[in-house]
Amino acid sequence: MTEPLRVVIAGGGTAGHITPMIAIADALREQDPATSITAVGTALGLETRLVPEAGYELRTINKVPMPRRPSLDLLKLPFRFSAAIKAAGAILDQTRAQAVLGVGGYVCTPVYLAAKKRKLPIFVHEANARAGLANKVGARYATGVGAAFSGTGLPGAKLVGMPMRGFVATMDRSAMRESARAALGFSAKAPALVVTGGSSGAASINAAIGAALPALSAKGIEILHITGRDKVMLDAAGEPLTAPGYRQVEYVDSMEQAYAAADLMVARSGAGTVCELAVAGTPSVLVPLPIGNGEQRLNATDLVAAGGALLVNDAEFTAEFITSTVLNLLLDHPALASMGAAAKAQGRTDAAAAMATMIRTGLGHSAPPLTSRTES
Template sequence: MTEDLRVVIAGGGTAGHVSPMIAIADAMRRMAPGTEITAVGTDSGLETRLVPEAGYELRTIAKVPMPRRPSMDLLKLPFRFSAAIKAAGRILDDAGAQAVLGVGGYVCTPVYLAARKRRLPIFVHEANARAGLANKVGARYAQGVGAAFGGTGLPGAKVVGMPMRGNIATMDRAALREGAREALGLAPGVPALVVTGGSSGAASVNAAIAGSLADLSAAGIQVLHITGRDKVVLDGEGNPLAAPGYRQVEYVDSMDQAYAAADLMVARSGAGTVCELAVAGTPAVLVPLPIGNGEQRLNAADLVAAGGALLVADADFTPEYVATTVIPLLLDNAALERMGKAASSQGRSDAAEVMAAMILDSLGRQTPPRPAVMGS
């Protein structure tokens, strides 16, 4: 087959949806140069920035969430949802789509249904251990389903791991460490704790770290605190929190540097974070989001069972926990080394290529088989 392929990719909202979507698109372009890729998202998610930055066209449709209680929005839902499906269909037609890939989020359900109406092959990637509603719909009609974790319950799902972009998938943590610390303003040779609540931040984690600064400083530990967009941590006088060896930033674009620089990371257990920690081999303390359907605790299960991370409930992640568990661990190099090796044993870095091959093969562009790649 010599003609260029045309694929529409859909997903959005958070980096947890957008990053794997872009990783699969990148892999398709590497494996079948000339592939035309159009992304579909909403006008309010991170895709509005990340997709154009990655070099892909972004088309948007209206976000149609399910109202949580009876209201006028609930009465309007059928009309809004129908309009979203029609808008998605117009994008598919304009792009001349030959296949559709969805990774989850509000935008995907209208795209899946528009693709089904046009008899286009549908492919789904589910990032979380517990599948979201959109991907449950898409998987019913899908020609291929990939999952980052087992047990999603999606029909025909194949565990492929988490698609991730090359800077993390191929990273060498030890080789990057010195340059990463310099780039992130961390000193060499000093124990480093990196804290992140994801792109949106985590107010409870931020508060616990703020309450632990005196103990961390006294132990000789430096902290890079990634607070999340618009979540600057303030002191009692309303100024940005400051202390010796402590630096806060709202966001880090190059998370491979954060994984490399950290001796230990404190993080939410979003699916992308868990899988990237494993590929990087970075020891972690995982604090699952306490709301939602419990998928973050499930996301962390395999990494924790392997010994690559500790799990602590959000309510239990307190300054006392930092003092009694986090600080002693950061000062125990042997324990950190064991955790890093255990994390690496769970890492899989070829998911983007596996998903890309699944799509391209279905369109007649044969690709060589790719064996599973385990470890960092």
């Protein structure tokens, strides 16, 4: 009888890294419930809440970002990085890991290098259209590499799509619509706009929505504004912003409800968001993050080209744009229906199972065919 796998999964910081990591862990457990899984993150990211809530053990190591200019922190970098590799190695030894899966982020590079030192198989999933530095390192030594988008440039990458948890991958937007709208405070028939800048929020999107709020409310648009952690919108008196049909929250745990309830979603084009919008078939206006290496614009390319989303530059996402383009779209039901169908056609739902199978077969374990799987 084959010994159950012991896998260390690494990633963290934002939901964009944590969600696919947990989805792959779920798929590994689905293929063999005896699989032992330990997650590695930092003590500062959302993983401290999301990983335990998903039922997995979390171990933490120190975050070691690369300083962007000469400083004392830059001088300390080699020592901090060495300590992080040592800490990651201790976790691999304590858990008797047989393989490592990384999904990107600061925590992954030390884990990859500790695994390489121990000659452990490394598996990588890259969520963005342009690979990050950590996964570029990991892919050099990897037994298997999966990617959500083509063109990442990672050696040997296989296009598998975005791993997502079963309740998102199998969601039926139409069937969920009524209950989701009720759960999120929308009325039955009013046009529903959901706005999110991701788990950390987006100050520029928030400000534009705040400025356009009177015009949206005047047309009967109902809005769920997911502002992001510690980004409460305030009015001129310093009180939380209010308006008819407007509700703001910092975070929503059940994003599948948001996808189902929304007639239209405004969002950053993080990889996870783009792929989940496609699976759900939710029309969207995507506002790529204006900083970084441009991966968010690339993430949106296929969905926009297919007609499932509109793309607008961050600097051009203004109150004027909202009161013209966004408002008009919210009131155009045929256009929304067409966008939803186009988005749905882009969705891929089997990425988590594909990554789990890659890991199991890469280690010489059998895996059930994808058609025999039932989503959890």
